[in-house]
Amino acid sequence: MLTFVGGTPLALSEWWLTPILLIPVGIAVWAWRSGVDATGDGLRVRGLVGSRRFAWSEIEAFGVARRQAFAILHQGVRVPLPAVRREDLPRLIAASGSELVAEDVEEDDTED
The missing domain is CATH 2.30.29 (PH-domain like)
Incomplete structure (x- = not known):
């Protein structure tokens, strides 16, 4: 959760940085699964x-x-x-x- 919140300003600064948010989502899915x-x-x-x-x-x-x-x-x-x-x-x-x-x-x- 912390990496998602911390990565949001960076990901929203440029459109091509938006996939950065997939990293914390992938980690969360792995931990849950x-x-x-x-x-x-x-x-x-x-x-x-x-x-x-x-x-x-x-x-x-x-x-x-x-x-x-x-x-x-x-x-x-x-x-x-x-x-x-x-x-x-x-x-x-x-x-x-x-x-x-x-x-x-x-x-x-x-x-x-």
Whole structure:
């Protein structure tokens, strides 16, 4: 909201700057739309333009790295879970009705 109000004077100063207002609108839609829905069947991970479904049987574990929670699939693929924090993982695991594991993953930020 603050970026929309702050960008309005700039966007209205010239007609060709009006599309600047689409940036805060896009951010607001992304924040409203993204998330994770957990049901008895599995997870639905929602993004800005689409969603992906994963059955609980496809998920091997959950992990956290740099404050980002993710699901680890049997193929080793990590699926980011938007809006899910470390504190939310026990409730997410409980929704699965199985014995999935939550892991802390340490990643090296240094480049060789």
